[in-house]
Amino acid sequence: MTALARLPLFPVLPPLRLPRLALLALALLCPLAGWCNVGAIERMKGTVQVLGTGGWRTASQGETLAEGERINTAEDSEALIRFTDGALMALRAKTQVQVTRYQYRQDKPKRHASLLQLVTGSFRFVTGLMGKAAPEAVRVTTPTATIGIRGTDFETAYVEERTADTEAGTYTRVIEGGTFMEGADGRRVEVDAGQTGFATSADLVARGLSSAVQVGLIRDPQGIFRDGSFDSTLKNLKQEGVNRLQQELRKQVPQELKGTLPGLLNDIFKR
Template sequence: MAMRLFWWALLFCLATAQAAVVGRIEAAGGQYGRQDDAGASKPAMLNGVVEAGDTLITGSGGWMVLAMSDGASLTLRPNTQLRIDEYRYQAEQASESRAWLRLVRGALRSVTGLIGQSNRPSYRLATPTMTIGIRGTDHETVLQDHSADADTPAGVYEWVHEGESVMQVAGQELVVRPGESGYLPAADGALPRLLAKRPRLFERMQQFGREQGLDQILERLHDRGEGGFRARPLSPEQREHLIEQGRQAVRERIEALPPGQKPDREQVQKSVKQRLQKLERPPTLPRKRVGG
């Protein structure tokens, strides 16, 4: 127990100053990678960790499915770049949880987890031109930089499978509901609007997903809803696996520190023991219907 608490303490302390483990790479294919703040490559492998501050990248034909610490999933389509600005889940203090993501380019499908269910304002997906919030949602966002297809001019596209999302720009909000498509043109000063029909780019993404078996992967992680997926709490085994990955990452960081910079065991234990006792077995929130 003492050693277990010690590693928890080190994980907590180092996470505040460096990167915190926030999820894992559940599945991936084609070209994909992971970078730090400076753009340096980091290990990206199946079941490998994802940390706060990471930028996940897919190339042409590449894709990734990330399983996050609160039961959410993030599916990156080809030619996508996603930054995890901040991601932390605190079951006891929902107001302190954060899921702040930044879609730099490409396309993302997000099934929000317990963070979005317990504290909706704490979920935020930023793009270069707007921000997207949610109301318990399985949604897709696409940045279309340029296009020769008249059906999909440049801009940001939003499609909701289940729940609702909110496109926010210049103090204006557009609510996108299941089966609806939102669009923000790339022109300066433009405001989001609903489209009369779903753009073909979402049909192409669905076809790519069928070819790669992405729905089957999401079914491993989530419950099926009326139109999309609903997040479920992490199982004890999943949580323990994530914790162990965090411990290993901390061990590696400690070994890489110069002798004079390694943390003192007794000091670390004393400073965080009471807080970590609550984190030993964090309670799961009651299951909610996403979009309900």
């Protein structure tokens, strides 16, 4: 595996500041039909299972998800999840993700909270309104790292077994925007667009599955990140979310604000 770059540590990323008009528009969004759940399976391929209070169940397209549930994709299977704030998560094959917490409160932004736990496998994540208005509220955890965002499109993978080409640990690659990666020892590194971060743990090193306890940037590893069946639709789905929000806002905001909505929401989603 490519040696990790020696990098200076970075401070916690400051929260994104949206214009007052943007915050007003977001505050005016009331609960919409179909947006009362944590999220739903927008598209799927193969076998997808969900672990809820009643045990494991086989999922179907359009099925809603609740906070605390775990989603599992089988071999040669994938799922695309749309969360209540418009965020999109494309689960690759043989992936398991726990939605530990997902609270999008349109009327109370300070209560926004998103905590997704990648147990195994990999996914691509495109942030929604929560990630734009309150990026500090969005976190992804793996067995060896915590990843924070700042309005972004990124991929994360957790590799459990060492191979000839890869070390065991967490890999994250940024497509747009930026993330930061923090290891179990508290060390942190910023990952910008086009960069890949890596974090392992003392436990994996002790078990001979990784060779170094460190967090840093690496060259893009071969075979870790691969396009999924739904990647080509992510851009269109993201724009659909913008269009839907624009339509709902036009119904609810004062007349004098309606002319500003198209540019306003597009600006929010670009962040």
